[in-house]
Amino acid sequence: MIAINGWLTVNNFVNSEKSNILRSMLVNAAEKCGISLTIKRTGELGVPIGGGFVGLPDFALFWDKDTHLAQRLEDSGLRLFNTARAIELCDNKVLTYMRLAQCGIPFPESYASPKAFSAINTDSCGFVSNAAKRLGLPFIIKEAYGSFGQQVHLAHSLDEAYAVIRSLGGREFVMQRFVKESCGRDVRINVVGGRVIASIYRYNDNDFRSNISNGGKMKEYRVSEAQEKLAVDACRALGLDFGGVDVLFDGDVPTVCEVNSNPHFKSTYDCSGVDMSLYIMEYIKERL
Ligand SMILES: Nc1ncnc2c1ncn2[C@@H]1O[C@H](COP(=O)(O)OP(=O)(O)O)[C@@H](O)[C@H]1O
Ligand SMILES: [Mg+2]
Known part of the structure; x- marks a missing residue:
């Protein structure tokens, strides 16, 4: 008899084969542990901001990066694995x-980009050459948000670095020592x-x-x-x-x-x- 109920909270828009396999593995593993795990897409959890969620389960395995939703669920008293703060x-x-x-x-020596409100142009990139002097060439440019290596770049020259940074359109990034x-x-x-x-x-x-x-x-x-x-x-x-x-x-x-x-x-x-x-x-x- 299953006594524990949980949600597997997943991204509303991601539906790849790889992510579906992962979800099935989690649901099957839960069943083996006597836990009933129901998949909830984040888009299904529409409650006014500040409102309480009703019908909450015993926990949520929060398999997404929607930290605002994660925080709202925690504010409603739900135990999240991982927690909203850890995910953030x-x-x-x-x-x-x-x-x-x-x-x-x-971790490798790293410099954060200054906050930008629009695309960065090369004229205001003194901080890049300063970081490059410390890090040497080539160095890594890594967007703050990214996965699968897709937002990680290797700049072999300052010109290459500027081209990458201009392409980021003002998004936050890290310049990091390349561990050869x-x-x-x-x-x-x-x-x-x-x-x-x-x-x-x-x-x-x-x-x-x-x-x-x-x-x-x-x-x-x-x-x-x-x-x-x-x-x-x-x-x-x-x-x-x-x-x-x-x-x-x-x-x-x-x-x-x-x-x-x-x-x-x-x-x-x-x-x-x-x-x-x-x-x-x-x-x-x-x-x-
Ligand atoms: N500082 C670094 N020096 C050498 N290789 C790196 C460095 N940072 C990232 N990489 C390489 O790039 C890959 C992707 O970087 P990572 O920071 O893990 O971003 P992602 O979230 O996209 O996986 C790493 O698995 C590693 O092989
Ligand atoms: Mg990685």
């Missing part, structure tokens, strides 16, 4: 790095409840980005103690119940590339056979 910190890479810095967790040793390779480490449950080595011989959706390949991988500690510490710093941490190779000291609050764990499953959805559902069940 991961969604914006500037916020992620700020939080990691506050907690003394290593990690060119086209990193480790995705999946953490649930403060424990590493699976990790994979991702590599791409033709691109500096190792994302699988960008043509990267993967291999099974056993994390070192230092990598494990880094991933667990990063998730703790960001307040994540679970997450996927991208870790770069940087000499003897691993360094955080970014942290995902809604990791696409299907690749990890295909490579390692570890089903993160089961760990997530068991973790939620223990906490209710």
Whole structure:
């Protein structure tokens, strides 16, 4: 007899095959744990701002980045996995790095863009050449919001950097040291409840980005103690119940590339056979 009810809150507009597989895995895992998980598209949850949601379940597994909706659900008393704040910190890479810095967790030297109200033109780009002097060439330009490597660029010259920045139309970004040793390779480490449950080595011989959706390949991988500690510490710093941490190779000291609050764990499953959805559902069940 199923006693626990939850929502799997998903983006209103995303309907890819990959995301549907992930959703099915989560619903099936929930069933195995005696939890009835109902998929709710964010567009279905229309309540006036400040109004209370009715018919709330026992929890929501919030598989989206709609942090405003997440906050409104929490204000109504619903327990979210991950929390609105943790999702917010991961969604914006500037916020992620700020939080990691506050907690003394290593990531490559990074400079945030000044706030812009319209597209940036090259005349006001002194801050770019200053950052380039510190970071050296090439350096990384990463939009604050982005995924699948699509909003991450490598600038080999100042002119290339200006061209990228002009194309961003005033969107927030980070200029970051390019970790050459990690060119086209990193480790995705999946953490649930403060424990590493699976990790994979991702590599791409033709691109500096190792994302699988960008043509990267993967291999099974056993994390070192230092990598494990880094991933667990990063998730703790960001307040994540679970997450996927991208870790770069940087000499003897691993360094955080970014942290995902809604990791696409299907690749990890295909490579390692570890089903993160089961760990997530068991973790939620223990906490209710
Ligand atoms: N500072 C860096 N040095 C070297 N490679 C990087 C750096 N930042 C990102 N990358 C590469 O680009 C990929 C995508 O960057 P990431 O910050 O994880 O953004 P996304 O959210 O798009 O996955 C990483 O998996 C890594 O392979
Ligand atoms: Mg990434």
